[in-house]
Amino acid sequence: MQAEPDANGYLEGGFADPVMGGQTIFRAIMQAMAEPGTIRPISQALRAPAPMTRTMAAIAATLCDADTPVWLDDALAAAPQVIKWLGFHTGAPMTPHTDQAAFALVSDSTAMPQLAAFAQGSDSYPDRSSTVILAVESLASGDAFDLSGPGIRTSARLRLTPAPADFIAQWTANGAQFPCGVDLILAAPDAVACLPRTTRIRQGEG
Amino acid sequence: MSTDARAFCRDEAQAIATYNFAYLDEQSKRMIRRAILKGIAVPGYQVPFASREMPMPYGWGTGGVQVTASIIGPDDTLKVIDQGADDTTNAISIRKFFARTTGVATTTATTDASIIQTRHRIPETPLTEGQVLVYQVPIPEPLRFLEPRETETRTMHALAEYGVMHVKLYEDIARHGHIATTYAYPVKVEGRYVMDPSPTPKFDNPKMDQCPALQLFGAGREMRIYAIPPWTQVVSLDFEDHPFEVQAFDRPCALCGADDVFLDEVIMDDQGTRMFVCSDTDHCNSRQTAGHAGEQDT
Numbered sequence: 001m002q003a004e005p006d007a008n009g010y011l012e013g014g015f016a017d018p019v020m021g022g023q024t025i026f027r028a029i030m031q032a033m034a035e036p037g038t039i040r041p042i043s044q045a046l047r048a049p050a051p052m053t054r055t056m057a058a059i060a061a062t063l064c065d066a067d068t069p070v071w072l073d074d075a076l077a078a079a080p081q082v083i084k085w086l087g088f089h090t091g092a093p094m095t096p097h098t099d100q101a102a103f104a105l106v107s108d109s110t111a112m113p114q115l116a117a118f119a120q121g122s123d124s125y126p127d128r129s130s131t132v133i134l135a136v137e138s139l140a141s142g143d144a145f146d147l148s149g150p151g152i153r154t155s156a157r158l159r160l161t162p163a164p165a166d167f168i169a170q171w172t173a174n175g176a177q178f179p180c181g182v183d184l185i186l187a188a189p190d191a192v193a194c195l196p197r198t199t200r201i202r203q204g205e206g
Numbered sequence: 207m208s209t210d211a212r213a214f215c216r217d218e219a220q221a222i223a224t225y226n227f228a229y230l231d232e233q234s235k236r237m238i239r240r241a242i243l244k245g246i247a248v249p250g251y252q253v254p255f256a257s258r259e260m261p262m263p264y265g266w267g268t269g270g271v272q273v274t275a276s277i278i279g280p281d282d283t284l285k286v287i288d289q290g291a292d293d294t295t296n297a298i299s300i301r302k303f304f305a306r307t308t309g310v311a312t313t314t315a316t317t318d319a320s321i322i323q324t325r326h327r328i329p330e331t332p333l334t335e336g337q338v339l340v341y342q343v344p345i346p347e348p349l350r351f352l353e354p355r356e357t358e359t360r361t362m363h364a365l366a367e368y369g370v371m372h373v374k375l376y377e378d379i380a381r382h383g384h385i386a387t388t389y390a391y392p393v394k395v396e397g398r399y400v401m402d403p404s405p406t407p408k409f410d411n412p413k414m415d416q417c418p419a420l421q422l423f424g425a426g427r428e429m430r431i432y433a434i435p436p437w438t439q440v441v442s443l444d445f446e447d448h449p450f451e452v453q454a455f456d457r458p459c460a461l462c463g464a465d466d467v468f469l470d471e472v473i474m475d476d477q478g479t480r481m482f483v484c485s486d487t488d489h490c491n492s493r494q495t496a497g498h499a500g501e502q503d504t
């Protein structure tokens with residue numbers, strides 16, 4: 001069936017096949033979370049209203065629903081089409097409170113709130129924490145970080161363009177709260193990488 | 207296939223006449239997928255999830271089935287084992303369930319599988335990067351027999367207060383002269399959470415440590431999911447004067463001669479002839495095909 005032109009700009013743009021689309025994206029995220037620093041390609045013909053990127057939209061469509069309050073950064077929150085797209089394709093409620101977000105969508109990594117502002121979970125329920133979905137321009141170039149921890153055999157190298165301000169200090173503080181803390185999904189234009197709270201990072205050398 | 211398994215498959219075919227890919231609905235998969243990601247991020251921590259009804263009894267490993275249903279895709283190759291065998295009623299039924307509801311390829315060869323669902327054993331053939339091992343877990347809480355109250359065990363995990371577990375193991379030593387626990391032997395994951403490896407024999411515990419594969423655990427009735435990422439430290443609890451030891455077998459496999467594997471005692475005939483053979487049937491068959499033989503064949 002040929003879809004009608006989408007005057008509202010948000011009705012179209014979901015997965016062509018939600019079942020397979022969600023499975024493919026989830027496996028990429030799962031493997032990226034299990035092996036921090038590895039880059040998993042994402043190719044989904046999915047459209048999203050700016051400034052939400054396609055990868056960010058694919059991740060949201062895979063993981064978010066009516067049970068997951070979503071927080072949007074200023075740039076995303078200022079775009080009504082983004083809110084409509086998320087409402088239509090995920091059914092997720094929006095929250096203005098960083099510490100109540102199951103997922104936080106950050107389109108501008110240089111203006112990301114402090115990680116400590118998001119839900120951290122509790123010692124009894126460390127799973128009740130925010131997952132931050134952070135759009136980046138590239139995972140192939142930029143600041144280099146050396147990673148270690150579960151999922152990494154010896155060491156791994158992650159590159160980020162652009163990296164959030166004061167990233168190493170913020171991430172180290174996040175890790176110090178284990179088992180509490182946030183997890184990070186990095187959304188590049190055509191790939192994802194993840195940093196679970198267990199990953200230790202330091203400035204990459206060379 | 208047994209009559210039970212046949213009846214199961216017939217009922218199941220009716221129940222899933224209009225099924226989603228892998229049977230489970232998309233909302234349930236999303237919820238389970240979120241729990242899996244949290245489990246990976248907090249290795250060994252039991253993530254609560256809202257377990258769904260599956261067209262099979264709880265005893266059949268619905269937790270593992272729900273985990274597999276939430277991760278499996280058309281490119282996967284699935285292996286299912288019960289004990290170490292691919293051909294028990296439980297393993298056959300679950301394998302058929304996924305073959306029918308997903309159309310994915312199935313295999314009995316450990317090396318060919320991208321997802322392996324298991325009830326007890328970790329395959330003898332070393333797992334590799336990119337593989338996922340899904341455990342069907344009946345009782346996920348390692349402290350349950352020591353402390354029945356969920357609020358208490360949750361607090362013990364929160365505070366990493368695991369002294370009671372050591373007391374239990376030490377009572378074993380006092381009574382038996384050694385740690386008598388041979389199945390579901392508790393481990394500590396990445397120095398933090400004490401975890402129950404489910405009913406696996408302790409023989410398999412060392413395979414969990416620094417395993418290249420991702421390990422996911424699903425407990426349906428108890429509604430918990432937990433995980434061990436690849437390359438993660440998994441240490442069996444023990445004492446300096448009573449270090450952890452795996453079961454030793456005093457003979458090799460009667461069929462393939464392997465002497466570094468977990469053996470099952472099987473009765474061969476009406477006279478009650480017994481012999482010890484690999485619990486991992488794929489491993490045993492592969493070795494026999496490669497020309498290895500046990501004393502039974504010589």
Ligand SMILES: [Zn+2]
Nearest residue numbers: 459462484490
């Ligand atoms: Zn054998």
